[in-house]
Amino acid sequence: QVQLVESGGGLVQAGGSLRLSCVASGRIFSINDSGWYRQAPGKQRELVATITSGGDTHYADSVKGRFTISRDDARASVYLQMNNLKPDDTAVYYCNAEVYYHDYREILNALDAWGQGTVVTVSS
Numbered sequence: 001q002v003q004l005v006e007s008g009g010g011l012v013q014a015g016g017s018l019r020l021s022c023v024a025s026g027r028i029f030s031i032n033d034s035g036w037y038r039q040a041p042g043k044q045r046e047l048v049a050t051i052t053s054g055g056d057t058h059y060a061d062s063v064k065g066r067f068t069i070s071r072d073d074a075r076a077s078v079y080l081q082m083n084n085l086k087p088d089d090t091a092v093y094y095c096n097a098e099v100y101y102h103d104y105r106e107i108l109n110a111l112d113a114w115g116q117g118t119v120v121t122v123s124s
């Protein structure tokens with residue numbers, strides 16, 4: 001009933017930029033905290049950035065100063081602007097959000113939702 005769909009991944013040279021988008025669909029009531037995570041080949045999934053419903057942000061040390069997370073509640077969307085990309089940023093990027101939605105009985109539910117991932121490849 002609720003889906004998060006990421007887009008914007010691709011192949012880019014080191015030093016380049018990409019903007020990832022994550023759109024929530026379904027009978028969305030509101031979106032609380034949201035974030036981006038990534039998983040590189042052979043490594044565990046790690047936090048990249050988070051943003052609260054109030055707009056407070058947090059970044060992994062490895063991306064501070066290069067990545068910016070933002071949200072547009074009217075569009076039920078979260079974005080990740082990635083600048084000065086490095087080969088170490090190569091990974092599958094996942095969107096995560098705490099989503100409140102109405103089910104078919106009109107009952108309000110909470111869901112820790114994840115997207116399917118979008119691949120970012122940075123060449124040296």
